[in-house]
Each structure stands twice: as C-alpha cells, then as structure tokens.
Amino acid sequence: MSKEVKNILIVGVGGQGTLLTSRIIAQVAVQMGYDVKISEVHGMAQRGGSVVSQVRYGEKVYSPIIKKGDADVILGFEKIEAARWLSYLKPEGILIVNDERIDPLPVMSGKARYPDDIIDKMKGLVPSTLVVNASDIALKCGDIKVANVVLVGVLSKVMELPIEEVEKAIIAIVPPKYVDLNIKAFHEGLKLV
Template identity: 55%
Template sequence: MTKNIMIVGVGGQGSLLASKLLGWLLLNEGYDVKVSEVHGMSQRGGSVVTYVRFGEKVYSPIIDKGEADLIVSFEKLEAARYLDYLKPDGTVVVNTQQIDPMPVVTGATVYPQDLIEKMKVAGANVDAMDCLTLAREAGSEKAVNLVLLGRLSRHYDIPIEHWQAAIEACVPKKFLEINQRAFLLGRNTKLDGEN
C-alpha cells in the first residue's frame, strides 16, 4: 500500500533537503519512492510543496486532495492551506512558527489566528512543536527542517540509526553536527501530556 507524505513550507526553509533526506531513507528501507517538487518558488518567502510517495510500487509522484497520510509543515499557515490534502485519519506535523506571507507584510490582510486549534476542529491529528526554538538550541535557525524530521520519525517504525545514516548521507559535513543535534531534539523533546 502506498503511503503519502506532503512537505509544505516557505522558500529558504530547507524543505528540499528534508524531502531529499526522506527519499534517501525510504529507498534504503527497500521502498519504491517518488519525490516531486510540485509548486514552489525557490526564493525566500514563496510557498514550496514537495510530495513523497513510497510503497511496494509507486506509479505517480502526485498526491491528490484527501490522500496525504501525513503533512509535514514548516509553518502554521502553510499547514492550514494544504489541510484538504490530508486523509480523514491523517496527521499534521507542524512547526508553530509564524512567517507572514506577502499580503500580511504589505497590510492587505491579517495573519489568521488560532490555526492549530482550527486544524484540530477540522478533524486533523495535529502534532505541533516549536521547531524554531529547538533549532536555535541545536545551533542554527536553519536546522528547523531536521527538528521537523526528528518529530516525523516518531510516526514511523524505522530505526533511529537509519535516520542518522540518511542525515550523514544528505547533509554537508560542516553542518552535520548541528543537524544531528536538531534531529534528536525534534525526536526526543516531550510535549505536554506526552509519555
């Protein structure tokens, strides 16, 4: 059975490295994997969406509305924007960071309030974490992507050593230590009410 993960974020946040790392990991787990950057502008601030599909045999890289098992979101508004792609029993792993899109910056509109609660009310399983603070703790704001992947790793039964091998394969050596720390902070940080 094919599993579908959407990675959504804003240009410049490292979502493409996250999808590359996830693709590498899943290939090495023996799955057929299709990764596709669908929308997006590589410059900072534009919306970026990547589809990662894996299973015994995957024929198309595209995820349609209502098909995503999991959405990994670098920002709250991006998570809300793509919520209709989530399956009824799907999960959203979301960084609670707020990045104002251009219409908010220019004053044309306001940033929506209570997005995490609204996603829960809409029926999504929401796993929300302040990934930016943890990335800073790891040593770089740019490590939000690895904090998110650490959080994502809790939703899959793949040994931590395999995740660590993927990080070593995909992250440049000079950033490896920070990214490894960020991954472990995302994976091991307990949220209120968690065991």
C-alpha cells in the same frame, strides 16, 4: 516491507529546508528498499514563496503526486502553509506543524490579516495534530536552519522510521561540516513525540 504506499506532503516557504527534508525522507525509504517518487514545486521559493514537496514510498509507486485526501502526514514548516494544504490529508492522517509564523506578501502589504487562531482551527479539523516549536529547538541546538531536521525527528517517530536509517540518510545528504548539528537536531525532534 509494507506493500502500502505512504504519502508525505511537506509544505513551507522558501528557505525553510523543505527540499532537503524531502530528500532525507526519500533517502531513508530507498535505504529501506522501497520504491520512492518525489515531486517538488518551488514557486517563488527564493522570495519566501510557497514550497511543496511530495514524497511517496512503498513496494511499488507509480506516480509522485499525492491526490487530495491521500496524504498520511502533512509536515508543515509554517502555520498558514500547513492550513492551506489540509485538504490533502486523509481523514485519519496526521498533521505535524511547526508553530512558526512567516507573513505572506498580502499580510506584509496590509491587504490581509494573519489569523490569530490558525492552530486551534487546524486542531478542530485534524484530531491528530502535533504542534511543535521546531524553530526554538533548532536555536537551542545552535542554528535555526536545522528546524527542518527537528521536524524530521518528529516525523520519524510518527512514521516509525528506523533511527539508524535516518542518521545514515542525514550523513548521506547533508554537507559534512553540518552533519553533527543535524544529527543533534534530529534527536531533539525524536524527543518531542
């Protein structure tokens, strides 16, 4: 067991499954014998607002909060949300971002413009950027709602989480009738790295 605390910041908008994802990752860490702390900020989640989950695990974790510059990984479910939180990533950290665009209210109202080159800008700032189209893969699995678990697969590969522990966590957290679909999405995510 590593003594080093690992910090994962999960960002997206309401309805994308960020909270379920944080619970799966936390469950994996508990199963592996780590101390785990989670912090969740829902904001206006039901209205498509920003949702942020922080998962910290290690031999001993004293706080659920990730400080700026301390995240080992940012798991971004939407491009603008990923860009918004980049200051929390370690210089050698990894950005995993779903190539999904969900227009925030200022863009929908015409008061702002969604940046066309946001992925290129993030890649310029973070050398270790993985861009995946989790939403398309989820649709091929049978339901766009499992895009979050496709991203769990990518994260698991990057963080070297044991496949069998992630599968056990999915079985423990996801409602039984959706387990097979989520396991399939998880394995599709593993193939992307």
